[in-house]
Structures are given as structure tokens and as C-alpha cells.
Amino acid sequence: MNKKQKLNHVSIETKVVSENASSNDPYGATSMPIYQSATFQQPSATTFGEYDYSRSGNPTRDALQNQVALLENSPGARCFAFSTGMAAIAAVMRLAQVGDEIIVNVDSYGGAYRLMANIAPRCGIKVHYIDMASKTGPAKVQAAITPATRLVMIESPTNPKQHICDIAALSAICHTNKHAVGTLLSVDNTMMSPILCRPLEIGADVVIHSATKFLGGHSDTMAGVVTVRDKREKDGKTLAESVYFYQNAEGGGLAPFDCWLVLRGMKTMAIRVERQQQSALQIAHWLQACPEITEVMYAGLPDHSDHDIHIKQCSGGGAVVCFLTGNVALSEHIVTATRLFKITVSFGNVNSLISIPGLMSHASIPDDVKAQRGFPDDLVRISVGIEDVKDLIMDLQSAVNSFVSQSSTPSESSAAIAP
């Protein structure tokens, strides 16, 4: 039905809307249909159709996987969609086997930390935690790689502390180190989305997204995607064949309706992320100028210590801004008193969100590890949505003001609340 050729040369803002339908739908549907079917009829007992069972393959899941692979912009790349971001990370962990080692960045997402600390050892995998951020990170990885190192796993910027890892430098170490036979660099790119950063373009082998965040964008579903470069390994299999094997064998593939929700969300991803990022930068500047805020962590700020590395690999700082107040009570007050910022874990939603990661999304990290990582309880994370940025700044301002007036003149403020 659709005889038009795929467009590879157009920009990502165009790709997110141009490829989002079935190419052989008999009715020419312009939105990918939801193939809500567990099984598919076969032509005969001995001839097989393209699909047989939705755990193994489903047209709506394929549409999502093809769309994400297209956005990652690496020839021959293939994507696999899973039930959550964590299921996607777990599938990547499966690329390591008994006796292999994984090097993980110390400042990793709480759920990734829990998986590596508790599940990887049960699979006979040894995990090393190394601070891979900044200009000093690559040399530390170089020193830590052994012939058993199967995976080097990073996020950049890290969530929430916004430490930056140099993707190109780390991938060069994984691929040229004399010990590193078959070492893969995996980048969890959830914080950036494919709109702002495409790690396969700059040397990574594997890119992971929690599609629950920017890809979906509406907080209405959970999903995770793994995209791998076109690479054949020493066991003769391609990376894509290995990841597909685990998707099918372990059954974590994303269900058709959720695939459709992510496909639908992705159509507006470029315009959402662009707007969110613009507002985030304005809010970061406002926070820097606010006397009650002691430190702003945002990779998009020119005075971020690794802004130069970040801007080499990403086109902007994204939508997540973190800050410290030096006062846990003030941080908790801001989180509670803002009206437009919903108190939730997660980020990347169309609504603005606010949280204290140390108490919420990263609570799965043990206290001693948090202390070691320098994870303060006054750290507030905001995820900037698509609202008018003037309203968002006013909301933050009045939350700060209400704390200041409350603590400086307690009798007046309580009188104002209860006249």
C-alpha cells in the first residue's frame, strides 16, 4: 500500500512523525494499528507467516522497534522493546555470562544499582563500580578493564547529580584496549532522549532508554528499549540476535497496546523535548540567581564543570534540573509547596515534576553507598514540563518565599494562613 521509500537523510524532528505507521496496512492506516493478538494464523502446517506468537514478535512492537532504531541513526541498528526500562537493562546485563565482569559507573540510577548489586552476582558476574565521569574517568576505566570485562555501563548526564561521562573516549577504550576483547560500551540515554544524544553515532555499542520517560512522555505507560549497533561478535552471533534471543526466551517484550502508546508519544517527542529544554535552561538560570539556592546542577549551564564534554556529545542540557538548598527543611518545603510541580518520581513527562531523589527514586541505594556517593538529602530534582515557563518560575518563587516568610516571621505567616 505505502510505496514511499524510507527517509534516512532527514532530520530527527522529521523522522519522529514520518515513519510512524504500518507500511502494508490494507486500509492505509496513518497510525500504526494495535495488533492486540497473542497468536497469528499460519498459512499451513509447514509454511510459516511473519508472525506466530506475540512473545516472539508482534507488528505493533516491530513498528516501535523500527522507529526507535531509525532515530538512533546508526546503519543496521536494531531495537528491542521491553516491559520497563529495568527489563531493558536486565536484558543488556544478560550479554554478560558466568565469569564475565561488568564495570558500572558509581553514580548509576538506583534501580540499575539494585540490579547490579543483587542480581548480577547471582548470575556469576562480577561488578566493579568506578567513577567514570569527567576527564579523569576514561583513564580509570583503562586501568580497570580486564580480558573478562564484557560490559562498561554508563549514563550521561547521571541522574540526578548530572555527572558527565565522555562517550567517545570510553568507547575508544572499550574497543582498542588490548585486554578488551569483546568489551561493549552501553549507554543508558534516558536523561537525554534520542532527540538530544545518539550514543551509537559516537561509538557506543548499546543504547538503553527507559521509554517511560521522554519517549512515552505522558506518564501513561512503562516501557524500555535497547538498541544495538550492527556488530557480529566472536561467538558468530550479531548483538541483535543475542538481545532478541533474551527478549523471546525470557518473555519481557513490550505488549502491543503499550507499544502503541510509546509510538504515539514519540510523535511529539522532538517538540516536547525542545520546549522542555528551553524552559529548563531558563529555570536553571533563575535558580542560580536565587539567594536561597546554594548549588544548581544542570549539564546545560556553561559553568557546569564538564559542560565542554557534554556539549560535544549532546545538543543541550535536557529537561532535568537539580539543586541544593543547604537546608533539608527548605528542600522539603519547596517540594511540598509548589503547585504546578507534581511530587512524583520519574521525569520526562509533559507536566513538571519535583522530587527528593534521596528519599524517593533512589531510596533503593543503601545509606552507606549514598553517603559514599555524596547523595545529599537536600537535593531536589525537577523535571520541567511543557507549561509556560513564567508560571513555573512563579511557582518556585512563591514556594521559596513562603518558606522564608514562615521562618523569619512565624507569627505573621501563621496569622496570614489562619486569619
Ligand SMILES: *Cc1c(COP(=O)(O)O)cnc(C)c1O
Ligand atoms: C527510570 C530510569 C530507569 C528505569 O526505567 P523504568 O522504566 O522505570 O523501569 C533506568 N535508567 C534511568 C536513567 C532511569 O531514569
